[in-house]
Amino acid sequence: MEVEDIYIKLKEKFGEAIIDLVNNPPSDPFINVSPEKLFDICLELRDNPEFDFDYLMCLSGLDYVDNLQVVYHIYSMKKKHKIVLKVTVPKENPKVPSIERIWRSADWHEREAYDLFGIIFEGHHNLIRILLPYDWEGYPLRKDYKEPEFYHGIRVPY
Amino acid sequence: MTTTKFVDIDFSKIDSDRMRLNVGPQHPSTHGVLRLEVELDGEVVTNVIPHIGYLHRCFEKIAENMNYQQVIPYIDRMDYISSMNNELPYVMAVEKLLGIKVPEKVEYIRVIMCELNRIANHQIAIATFGLDAGAFTPFLYLFRDREYILWIFEKATGGRLLFNYFWVGGLANDVYPTFKEDVLNIVKQVRKTNKEIEELLIYNKIFIDRTANVGILPADVAINYGCSGPVLRGSGVPFDLRKAEPYSIYDRFDFEIPVGKGEVGTVGDCWDRNIVRMREMEQSCRIIEQAIEQMPDTGDVQSAIPKKVRPPKGEIYFRCENPKGELGFYVVSDGKDKPYRVKGRAPSFVNLSVLPEISRGYLFADLIVILGSIDIVLGEIDR
Amino acid sequence: MGLLDRLDNPYDTGGIVLGTLEDILNWGRSKSDWYLHFGLACCAIEFMSMNASHFDFMRFGIIPRATPRQADFIMITGTVTLKMAERIKLLWEQMAEPKYCISVGSCANSGGPYWQYGYHVLKGVDRIIPVHVYVPGCPPRPEAMEEGMMKLQSLIDQQAIFRKRKKLAEEEELLQIKQR
Numbered sequence: 001m002e003v004e005d006i007y008i009k010l011k012e013k014f015g016e017a018i019i020d021l022v023n024n025p026p027s028d029p030f031i032n033v034s035p036e037k038l039f040d041i042c043l044e045l046r047d048n049p050e051f052d053f054d055y056l057m058c059l060s061g062l063d064y065v066d067n068l069q070v071v072y073h074i075y076s077m078k079k080k081h082k083i084v085l086k087v088t089v090p091k092e093n094p095k096v097p098s099i100e101r102i103w104r105s106a107d108w109h110e111r112e113a114y115d116l117f118g119i120i121f122e123g124h125h126n127l128i129r130i131l132l133p134y135d136w137e138g139y140p141l142r143k144d145y146k147e148p149e150f151y152h153g154i155r156v157p158y
Numbered sequence: 159m160t161t162t163k164f165v166d167i168d169f170s171k172i173d174s175d176r177m178r179l180n181v182g183p184q185h186p187s188t189h190g191v192l193r194l195e196v197e198l199d200g201e202v203v204t205n206v207i208p209h210i211g212y213l214h215r216c217f218e219k220i221a222e223n224m225n226y227q228q229v230i231p232y233i234d235r236m237d238y239i240s241s242m243n244n245e246l247p248y249v250m251a252v253e254k255l256l257g258i259k260v261p262e263k264v265e266y267i268r269v270i271m272c273e274l275n276r277i278a279n280h281q282i283a284i285a286t287f288g289l290d291a292g293a294f295t296p297f298l299y300l301f302r303d304r305e306y307i308l309w310i311f312e313k314a315t316g317g318r319l320l321f322n323y324f325w326v327g328g329l330a331n332d333v334y335p336t337f338k339e340d341v342l343n344i345v346k347q348v349r350k351t352n353k354e355i356e357e358l359l360i361y362n363k364i365f366i367d368r369t370a371n372v373g374i375l376p377a378d379v380a381i382n383y384g385c386s387g388p389v390l391r392g393s394g395v396p397f398d399l400r401k402a403e404p405y406s407i408y409d410r411f412d413f414e415i416p417v418g419k420g421e422v423g424t425v426g427d428c429w430d431r432n433i434v435r436m437r438e439m440e441q442s443c444r445i446i447e448q449a450i451e452q453m454p455d456t457g458d459v460q461s462a463i464p465k466k467v468r469p470p471k472g473e474i475y476f477r478c479e480n481p482k483g484e485l486g487f488y489v490v491s492d493g494k495d496k497p498y499r500v501k502g503r504a505p506s507f508v509n510l511s512v513l514p515e516i517s518r519g520y521l522f523a524d525l526i527v528i529l530g531s532i533d534i535v536l537g538e539i540d541r
Numbered sequence: 542m543g544l545l546d547r548l549d550n551p552y553d554t555g556g557i558v559l560g561t562l563e564d565i566l567n568w569g570r571s572k573s574d575w576y577l578h579f580g581l582a583c584c585a586i587e588f589m590s591m592n593a594s595h596f597d598f599m600r601f602g603i604i605p606r607a608t609p610r611q612a613d614f615i616m617i618t619g620t621v622t623l624k625m626a627e628r629i630k631l632l633w634e635q636m637a638e639p640k641y642c643i644s645v646g647s648c649a650n651s652g653g654p655y656w657q658y659g660y661h662v663l664k665g666v667d668r669i670i671p672v673h674v675y676v677p678g679c680p681p682r683p684e685a686m687e688e689g690m691m692k693l694q695s696l697i698d699q700q701a702i703f704r705k706r707k708k709l710a711e712e713e714e715l716l717q718i719k720q721r
């Protein structure tokens with residue numbers, strides 16, 4: 001199924017929650033989605049036999065200075081089509097519903113996005129840091145991050 | 159006459175708390191610096207909590223501060239066992255953003271190098287898996303052969319392990335004159351050793367007893383957890399990106415996708431994951447032979463390299479079949495000469511997350527075997 | 542000059558090997574070092590090939606140990622991160638004296654390619670533990686690691702065991718004379 005068809009079908013069902021479809025090659029086409037309905041949209045994408053998206057390829061955070069973005073790359077093993085969803089949240093209150101219960105592979109990916117970007121995934125069963133130490137301060141992949149001078153008495157910069 | 163008095167033991171009062179055991183980060187069989195927090199009920203594993211991040215080298219932050227070309231050496235260091243395969247998706251993603259078509263010869267050399275590296279990776283995977291199960295000799299045999307492959311890499315690229323060989327639009331340099339003969343000799347040698355390994359390790363009774371029916375991963379769980387590569391194919395799902403979405407020139411070769419069939423146990427057990435790797439080596443040999451035959455002799459490998467790598471605004475997710483699974487790079491460009499964001503979707507990272515699911519209920523010694531069968535590399539997990 | 546030369550031709554010198562007890566002890570010590578089996582990153586893969594057939598690290602008389610209590614030296618093979626740094630310090634402190642450290646690869650020496658933007662990388666393992674031999678390279682070839690091992694052996698060979706203070710004082714005196 002092409003991205004346009006998926007977009008039209010989703011738009012029929014969810015209306016306002018599906019914001020727009022951006023398609024300018026050679027970039028991958030993506031659909032902007034509002035964070036409130038994300039869980040329902042993902043559930044629909046997985047459980048509707050027309051879509052049958054059963055495989056979450058990648059979940060990445062992104063920092064655009066004013067707001068944070070979460071990008072979902074989803075694939076269907078049986079139908080061999082894929083789709084990209086994007087959710088944009090303000091930096092002051094970066095809350096996105098967790099889709100860990102839909103695709104279990106999102107579990108660690110969401111923890112990583114929380115670890116490096118500080119995006120809070122609501123409904124995640126164990127949202128703690130995964131790569132950095134548990135007592136680390138700050139979110140390193142944000143553009144305005146400054147590395148600490150000392151960590152536990154060890155000098156960090158060269 | 160005295161009567162024997164038995165001591166009444168109230169078994170309900172015996173302390174039956176579960177024990178928590180720390181495996182790693184310094185442990186010979188955790189394949190690096192992984193730390194596993196294991197919850198044990200006697201000898202039976204009731205839960206495993208992997209703690210990762212002991213090798214977090216900030217690849218993604220560094221990539222934002224480097225040129226597109228300068229990122230490639232860091233990508234080598236992600237999965238340092240199969241560096242060639244790592245470079246391919248990133249290089250192809252940037253090429254796709256730039257709209258570059260690389261020369262035929264470059265494509266063939268890339269495929270040959272990738273498949274050679276896939277063999278080298280599987281040799282390490284099987285060797286260390288054998289070590290985990292208690293077999294030391296296959297380790298020596300396989301590392302001997304791997305050394306021959308590394309010699310080819312060294313002759314062609316200058317590096318044994320980390321190459322920086324694939325550039326955006328081409329290669330760092332052409333291969334040397336006797337490259338084809340050397341590669342064909344390697345293929346012969348690999349086939350010969352594989353036969354020995356099959357006798358020595360794969361169909362060994364002890365090895366089968368250790369690995370069959372252990373760590374069973376059903377296909378639907380594997381897909382839901384996002385597993386890929388031999389872990390997914392071991393569960394009987396014939397999904398290989400080289401066939402499903404042929405990138406580069408993989409559609410020109412004739413090869414099969416080996417899947418686990420549960421020959422000695424259940425579909426998706428440790429033995430199945432291992433035999434998939436074993437058979438993939440044979441398929442890689444086939445691809446190499448075909449590629450060597452079709453490879454053009456002449457051609458400039460650097461003709462398509464752009465002077466300045468500055469992709470237009472846009473973003474792309476490109477994925478390739480790494481020896482360990484699906485390696486994808488999500489590259490976001492904002493029109494400058496440095497990437498805005500590079501995210502690596504590492505196969506080991508996702509494959510490891512299934513470990514708690516498949517190791518519950520097995521003995522502690524089996525946990526080490528299950529971990530070995532997933533074939534993780536920590537450089538890729540932590541990035 | 543040392544003990545080894547005499548051992549090569551024992552009969553030329555009348556079948557008698559002369560040497561100080563210190564020489565013999567150091568000779569034994571340097572030829573049977575046990576190391577702490579501890580792979581960190583890329584260099585650990587080269588280290589694995591070193592233990593395998595082609596390079597055969599064990600001919601140096603070394604045996605891998607999984608616990609620091611039985612180890613004579615530690616090889617830091619790879620990038621040390623801040624999360625790992627405290628563990629390495631702990632392992633180092635658990636090792637029994639005399640103990641040595643070989644830092645293998647650019648990352649362990651100085652942070653390597655991660656020196657500039659690696660917010661989570663320790664820029665050189667010598668910030669937390671003393672290092673006796675540095676092996677450069679990213680990753681170093683197995684031959685380079687063997688060279689590092691030989692450097693460590695010669696370092697152990699020349700070490701003072703008895704009358705340490707006197708020898709140290711003598712050395713210092715020599716140094717002062719040289720400086721003058």
